[in-house]
Structure formats: structure tokens, C-alpha cells
Amino acid sequence: MTKDDMEDSSAPLIEHLAELRNRLIWSVLAFVIAMILCFTVAEPILNFLFQPIADILHERGEDARLIFTAPQEKFFTLVRVSVVMGLALSFPVIAYQMWRFVAPGLYKTEKMAFLPFLVASPLLFIAGACFAHFVVTPLAMRFFIGFSDVIPALTSLVTGMPSETGDTAAQATDGIQTVFLGSVKESLDLELKFILAFGICFQLPVLLTLMGKAGLVSAEALGNMRKYAVVGILVLAAVVTPPDVITQLILFTVVFGLYEISIHLVRMVERKRERDLRAEGLWVDDEDEDEDTGEESGEAGK
Secondary structure (H helix, E strand, O other), X not given: OOHHHHHHHHHHHHHHHHHHHHHHHHHHHHHHHHHHHHHHOHHHHHHHHOHHHHHHHHHOOOOOOEEOOOOOHHHHHHHHHHHHHHHHHHHHHHHHHHHHHHHHHOOHHHHHHHHHHHHHHHHHHHHHHHHHHHHHHHHHHHHHHHHHHHHHHHHHHXXXXXXXXXXXXXXXXXXXXXXXXXXXXXXXXXXXXXHHHHHHHOOHHHHHHXXXXXXXXXXXXXXXXXXXXXXXXXXXXXXXXXXXXXXXXXXXXXXHHHHHXXXXXXXXXXXXXXXXXXXXXXXXXXXXXXXXXXXHHHHHHO
16 A cells, blocks of 8 residues: 555545534533533523422422422532533434434445434433433322321321321320421432433333434343243333332333334334335245255255
8 A cells, every 4th residue: 555545545434523622512511511501591490490398298288399408509500400401401412413414424325224212212312301200200209208108107007096197196295206307409300310220221222213213122032021021121120210119110111012012113123124025025034045055955856
């Protein structure tokens, strides 16, 4: 290879690196702007995220208050909310910049194949996040906050004495009364954990369908792996959710339903691939392949 050939081969690499740098600059700029905008409304966003806790406390006749135990806790909590929401708000710009960088290296058919998944992925994540906020979080918070009422009820059931709550219970017992004084940081961590867990789990149809499109998995194999998938989903539900049986059952039901939907989507991909190959005359049925194999072995025996 001559010196001129080496310089010509290095030129496209430098151009790609320059383009990548520009795409990253635009992505970071979009994220910073979105984060600053979200910080200006971080307090209403935080109130929206804490609404399930407030509703449960109102149902219990308690004040909807969350405390912070360090002077900087509230500030950094608002910063975290701004970062998360800024990333979500700027994701379309970031995804567009990534697509513009990758798209020139793809064929037209590949672009048409990946575009639906790029649209479906954020929509499914939003659906999972909404499911976590409006369904899972209220159930989990009601279980955790209401757990303090379970012990007096069990005690009264064992001793035969009527259970008492509130100030009456505090006066009737010589022990320490436990009340819920939620931390801003801990409550936000739990809420974001639910949103992230369900948002990622809702990506299962996209992931398995892409793998089916690439020929890495098949609908038959996914169906045969169903019993192992049940065990894996149960383990996942136990890891990503708190020790709340109701929340774990909800997560298991949702993820297993998404797994079944993924099997049907992969089967549709396989049928489409078969139709395309039949139209091109490249599809070979298993029966025909077995007959050809038998004829070849018979001729070899003669």
C-alpha cells in the first residue's frame, strides 16, 4: 500500500469522527437545555411524582408531608429530577442525532426495518412508566404505608383485645408509636426504580422481535422456553420490586403477557420472511429438503 492510499483510507475515518463529534455536541447541548428547562419546573414535577403518596396519606387522614434530613437533600433531589426528566425530554433529539450518524451506512430496506422499532421503543417505555406511576406505585405505597396498621390488627387478633389507632392507641400503649415520615430522597428513589424497571420490561417485545428479525430466536424456541421464562420473570420481579407480593405479581403478569406478545410478533416476522423468500423462489420446505436428502442417499447406496 502506498502512502497516498493510506492517506485516502484515513480520510473517511477522520470525517466519521468529526461527524460523530458534531452529533455528540448537539446531543449534549439538547440535554443541557432540557435539564435547565426542567429544573425551572422541578418542584411541580416532584409533586406529580409524589402524588400517589399524597393520595394515600389523605385517605388515611394524615398530612401529606415528606421530610428531608440534610440541608442539601432537597436541592440535589430537584437536580436528580431535572436530570432524569431532561434526559427524557431530550431523547428524541439524541435519538435523531444517533439515527443521522448510523443511517448513511444502512441500506434502504434496513432503514425501513429499524424505523418502526425506533418509534415503538420510546412509546413502550412511556407506557411502562405510566403503568408504574398510576398502577404499581399506588399499590406498593398503600401496602408499605399501611403495613403499620397490620401489626396492631394481628396483635388484637391474638390477644382478643380490640385494636386502636391514632392518639387512642398511643395513649393505650406504653411502647413507641411509629408513624410515617417519608424522606424526599428515599421516596423519589423508589418511584424512579418502579419507572425504570417497568419501562425496561416493556422493551421486551422490541428486543425479542429484533432478535427474531435477525434470526437469533424463533417463535418455536420462545414457546419451548416458556417454562424457563416463567422462572426468569419471577426472579426478575423479586429483584427489581420491593418485597411486596402484589407488586411482584403485577410485574410478573405484565412481563409474561409481553413475552407472549413477543412470540406472536416473532411468528409474524417469520411468516413475512417466508413470504418474501417464496416470492423470490429461495424458500425450501422441510419436506422437500428431506426428500432431496433421501434421494441423494439412495443414489449414493446404488
